[in-house]
Amino acid sequence: MSFLPEPFKHSYEIDPKYKTSAAYFSMEFAIDQTLKIYSGGLGFLAGSHMRSAYDLKQNMIGIGILWSYGYYNQARGENREMAVQNRRKDYHFLKDTGIKYTITVHDHDVWVKVLYMEPDTFGSAPMFLLTTDIEENDVLSRTISHRLYDSDFLTRTAQYILLGVGGARLLEELGVDPDVWHLNEAHALSAAFHVYKKTKSLEEVKKRFVFTTHTPVEAGNEKSSFDLLRKFTFFGGLPEAELRELCGIDGDEFNHSLAAFRMCRLSNGVSKLHGEVSRKMWAGYDNICPITHVTNAQNKRYWVDEQLEEARLDNNFKAIAKRKRELKKKLFKEVADQTGRLFDPDYLTIVWARRFADYKRADLITRDIERFEEILNDADRPVQVIWAGKPFPKDYGAVDMFNRLVNLSREHPRMAVLVGYELSLSKLLKDGSDMWLNNPIVTREASGTSGMTAAMNASVNYSTNDGWVCEFAKDGENSFIIPEADTDLTPEARDHHDMLGFYQVLEDKVLPAYYDEPEQWWKIVKQSMDDVVPFFDADRMADEYYSKIYDAK
Incomplete structure (x- = not known):
């Protein structure tokens, strides 16, 4: 049985084999050429996952961001060199849920609007897409959901808060608490701090959260200033001493992937070799969850x-x-x-x-x-x-x-x-x-x-x-x-x-x-x-x- 309320229930009868409810958080989804909210492999993978969730009749939803300008339009300059075009996108097949709420970014209230893509639109799990590009927000707040992987670090941090805290708030607005909160990369990690703030229990967080790590490359395992993130309300206003104990942080460097490993009950690499590489890569750190692997695949x-x-x-x-x-x-x-x-x-x-x-x-x-x-x-x-x-x-x-x-x-x-x-x-x-x-x-x-x-x-x-x-x-x-x-x-x-x-x-x-x-x-x-x-x-x-x-x- 679908865990979603009306009118968002799955359009298909849930297979009892997949009755466990799951919310899949991802910065990008490549579900169809028409919906340009992806940049590359991570999105291709997430899109195929959502399509197969539909095919297998799984009790899953996708939570992402409706990027007003997508990633970018790749074009050519006058001398045929690569040119970047930013063009606003319109999607008339997305449904206005009527759901709006605020999240806190840098001690500032930001309005979030939720759009819905019905499963039968492209044959995917139900998709909820968040946007801040609405009239209720000031100019700066509207830009949070403008461009996927914005080059400005502060804007990108706000995007992570939108996906994580914004996604968690969406689930509260829907009145649901899925059995599994799946972080497809650490971008939505702020959701874990949101749940911790509510429950005051790391065990309650771990009971819900799982984490997929996608890369051993340094740039893919983002590090930020702990103090900057704290001031930016990434951690939901939790006391600094409590945060440091929770994440095992001594200095100012906050490793997003490492924190995800410490706040989830289970994680996985995306191939057998990557699972082995990841276990070696993170072996020197304490209090991390087990790392297994689920090899990536694409929807045939x-x-x-x-x-x-x-x-x-x-x-x-x-x-x-x-x-x-x-x-x-x-x-x-x-x-x-x-x-x-x-x-x-x-x-x-x-x-x-x-x-x-x-x-x-x-x-x-x-x-x-x-x-x-x-x-x-x-x-x-x-x-x-x-x-x-x-x-x-x-x-x-x-x-x-x-x-x-x-x-x-x-x-x-x-x-x-x-x-x-x-x-x-x-x-x-x-x-x-x-x-x-x-x-x-x-x-x-x-x-x-x-x-x-x-x-x-x-x-x-x-x-x-x-x-x-x-x-x-x-x-x-x-x-x-x-x-x-x-x-x-x-x-x-x-x-x-x-x-x-x-x-x-x-x-x-x-x-x-x-x-x-x-x-x-x-x-x-x-x-x-x-x-x-x-x-x-x-x-x-x-x-x-x-x-x-x-x-x-």
Whole structure:
């Protein structure tokens, strides 16, 4: 039975297997191209989770923020460099709940309005989206919900309070107290302090809260000034001495992830390897909760091409190849529209598409420019390469890398850099690529999920041995793996090793299979499609969150 009151009850009959009630707090959700409240992988993951919650009829809701301007619109400047556009969004399919209340931000009352997205709108769990961009607020308060991951630290802190305390207040307004409060990353941690302030019991907090950590990267485990957060009312006005004891804080540094580990009863990494890395990473800290893992996955219902899936189930290699060529042509129309390049559907096409971040090494294969040009210009076994992805607007190193690739592409008709990397373009790229390139520094990619949906759509993963790939890959059978570098190498030597590994595998294995042994190539493609389901379908993941996290004793 749905734990929600009228008129927000789930549109489906709850499966008794998933009767435990859960509220899922996330800064971003990529549920549909139409609803632009996401930036990248965290949102793609959360969106798939909400879709599978709907498919499995789970007693879950999503709580997020209605970003007035989304993340940003990625466009091009006059010289084709990346440009950032901020454009207000309107969503007429969201319902006004009539719910308004105030939260305290920096000792200032801020009004919060709640919008509702019905489950049947896009096939997701019921979604509640919070906004401060309303007439009751002053100009500064309205900006809190303007832009996802605002570059101003104080605004971002206010956003965390909106998600956490605002989400907790929403549950009070609805008159519900879910069995599980799921923090998808530590952004909504202020909700735990809100509950503690009400109950004065850490055990009561731990009884409710679970925490998913998504990254071992330093920037992903945010640290702030404890004194600043306290003055900003992040902790709900709790006494300083009580807070320090509660969180185990001596100095001024407040580690959001560490506090989440100390205030939740259970946490999880997002792949088997990431679980291991996380346990080692946090092993030196006391009073943290157990860290297990639930490997990320993506919602097959949303991502898979129906004709490809039908051909897979029929074991029809010719139908897979035929449909793949059609999908490549569809992608190449987008390439032509954006760049003026006419790609050939018979050429091996490699795609690198994800968030631009230093450790993901978008430009790795271009660092030996002569070798890169050789594969592009080979008349007998040509390669086409496409890049896409959104850097954080103020990550100037990532933006510079994006623009360097754009400038390099001017010289090469078989290379393209696309803008507008959102759900629709991501789908086009996965459908139309032959190979999905993923070359992060090993152990830095907690999971990475884009390759899962690429594999569902007959694209072969070409990856370093990191994240989810460790649980999937059989080198040469369903994927191609870049040999691991010695962990003692310098960063420069490691990058050089991985780049050389890419070219060695490409020249010795990939190109011969694609051009000289097409039967072998399509066998690898089919094996990849078979192996990625059902484990990397989000239905398995959503089920595991209940069995391993929500209902765990």
